[in-house]
Amino acid sequence: MLTPPPPHDYMPKGMIRDHLQWSAAGVAGSEVRDELARHLGEISRYAGGLILEAVKRGFSVYRKPDGSSYTDADVEAERFILEALAAHFPNIPVIAEEQSAARAEAGESAAPVSDIFFLVDPLDGTRDFTSGGLEYTVNIAAIVNGAPVAGAVYAPANDLLWIGGAHAYTTTIAPYAAPPEFEDWRAIHTRIAPQEGLTALGSRRHGDGRTQEFLARLPIRKRLSTSSSVKFCVIAQGEADVYPRFGPTMEWDTAAGDAVLRAAGGSVVDEKGFSLVYGQSRNGYVNGPFIAWGDSAQSHMYCG
Incomplete structure (x- = not known):
């Protein structure tokens, strides 16, 4: 060993x-x-x-x-x-x-x-x-x-x-x-949103109605499922465009992937388009709904 x-x-x-x-x-x-x-x-x-x-x-x-x-x-x-x-x-x-x-x-x-x-x-x-x-x-x-x-x-x-x-x-x-x-x-770098439509990532084992409602508003061409923080990294390396999550997550679930995605040119925002904020001890470090974007300009179109 x-x-x-x-x-x-x-x-x-x-x-x-x-x-x-x-x-x-x-x-x-x-x-x-x-x-x-x-x-x-x-x-x-x-x-x-x-x-x-x-x-x-x-x-x-x-x-x-x-x-x-x-x-x-x-x-x-x-x-x-x-x-x-x-x-x-x-x-x-x-x-x-x-x-x-x-x-x-x-x-x-x-x-x-x-x-x-x-x-x-x-x-x-x-x-x-x-x-x-x-x-x-x-x-x-x-x-x-x-x-x-x-x-x-x-x-x-x-x-x-x-x-x-x-x-x-x-x-x-x-x-x-x-x-x-x-x-x-x-x-690695994120990509500009393709004109032919977005590739959306979803959790392999977690889903919720609000997430599906949000995705229905987007011009989605392809949907992929994967687990864990790999989703942020797939977007960071320009292989997907958006990952919404309206179900419950914790700050430690997202912070590292968020760091990678932001460094690659993307963003992770709340429903209103503001960057996700960490250190919410009063909430027990529970995240609110968020959307991870490869092309940050998309957040201005679909959030807020």
């Missing part, structure tokens, strides 16, 4: 916390954001390796009080991510899915955050994961003043990694492989 090294052993050179000149007054510079995104990608890869190890040995499935499921893999991946973030960013709070679920089960309110924090979903798409699907992801995002300024989405079953800081990139890389070189990354 492969074992990932301690967090400090894979820290990319030059990426030390002193480089993060974050402040509540402004977002870090583009070079720092890209470097942070690469670092979050490294953490997500190693967490993905732990998930694959759980698949090999077998894992147990548990139920939360709200009826949703989690597994040993969720817990182990989140523990690793929290340790890695604490090692390099000890003064920045983290909101993570399983940690938040434990607080809720204990009757505690959602943990508050400052203007700078991380959002973590250690295994997005658990239902797909437990049924043998391959589209589950590890999601990590850095939030400054309510906006995702850097994020990483890793699909360990497919060795696919997407990152977004000031720019968006993707690469194919195994969980415990050496860090990718510059030439291994491919820059």
